[in-house]
Amino acid sequence: MKLTLKVWRQKNNADQGKFVSYPVEGISKDMSFLEMMDVLNEQLTEKGEDPVHFDHDCREGICGMCSMYINGKPHGPQQTTTCQLHMRSFNDGETITIEPWRAKAFPVVKDLVVDRSSFDRIIQAGGYVSVNTGGVPDANEIPIPKKIADEAFDAATCIGCGACVAACKNASAMLFTSAKISQLSMLPQGQVERKERAEKMIAQMDAEGFGACTNTGACAAECPKGISLTNIARMNREYFSAVVSSENV
Numbered sequence: 462m463k464l465t466l467k468v469w470r471q472k473n474n475a476d477q478g479k480f481v482s483y484p485v486e487g488i489s490k491d492m493s494f495l496e497m498m499d500v501l502n503e504q505l506t507e508k509g510e511d512p513v514h515f516d517h518d519c520r521e522g523i524c525g526m527c528s529m530y531i532n533g534k535p536h537g538p539q540q541t542t543t544c545q546l547h548m549r550s551f552n553d554g555e556t557i558t559i560e561p562w563r564a565k566a567f568p569v570v571k572d573l574v575v576d577r578s579s580f581d582r583i584i585q586a587g588g589y590v591s592v593n594t595g596g597v598p599d600a601n602e603i604p605i606p607k608k609i610a611d612e613a614f615d616a617a618t619c620i621g622c623g624a625c626v627a628a629c630k631n632a633s634a635m636l637f638t639s640a641k642i643s644q645l646s647m648l649p650q651g652q653v654e655r656k657e658r659a660e661k662m663i664a665q666m667d668a669e670g671f672g673a674c675t676n677t678g679a680c681a682a683e684c685p686k687g688i689s690l691t692n693i694a695r696m697n698r699e700y701f702s703a704v705v706s707s708e709n710v
């Protein structure tokens with residue numbers, strides 16, 4: 462395949478940034494999108510030019526690092542991560558536009574790399590269990606109904622990629638935050654800090670500058686892990702019950 466890549470180049474956060482077009486050749490339909498970006502970077506390096514900076518780690522769809530808009534959609538035309546997107550989803554001769562996530566809470570570091578430490582700070586605010594659980598218990602010592610275990614596991618599959626924020630017209634982080642709150646609120650181990658967790662994580666989410674949810678559902682439609690909007694409803698219930706019980710103390 463021959464392609465034209467229209468790539469966002471930005472030296473640093475202070476730089477205004479601009480699109481630069483690059484032709485690439487010899488792309489196989491079986492390459493992943495990131496492998497295609499590697500080909501571009503080899504070409505740029507051979508010419509002595511600065512390669513395009515982009516994040517990646519696992520290249521297996523589990524770390525959530527490979528964030529970028531492809532033709533205006535988070536992670537491109539398929540509901541998957543960029544590293545799991547293959548060039549067979551594109552046509553020979555196509556022009557592909559590639560940009561970094563656009564959200565106030567995800568400032569651009571360089572080119573396609575954004576700073577997603579705002580997500581880390583939301584987790585630090587309450588996305589953990591700090592009680593001493595002692596040694597490793599037998600797997601069946603705390604029976605958890607299958608339906609609840611499955612729902613908690615589904616919520617836990619969120620990889621923190623930020624596509625939900627990138628897809629949302631309000632740059633809301635409610636799908637991400639709700640997945641993290643849900644996964645702990647449904648399990649016995651998460652009960653001790655359940656109330657303060659919802660309040661603290663939502664307060665941090667707001668402090669980071671993420672927008673509000675207006676129930677459009679673009680987040681769930683683009684989420685590579687299929688995190689459900691049900692988690693947002695559960696997070697709202699967690700929050701209101703925490704606030705009401707704090708006021709009654």
Ligand code: SF4
Nearest residue numbers: 619620622623625684
């Ligand atoms: S909810 Fe989905 S889109 Fe959002 S960070 Fe988690 S995995 Fe990514």
Ligand code: FES
Nearest residue numbers: 520524525527544
């Ligand atoms: S590089 Fe890890 S999810 Fe894509």
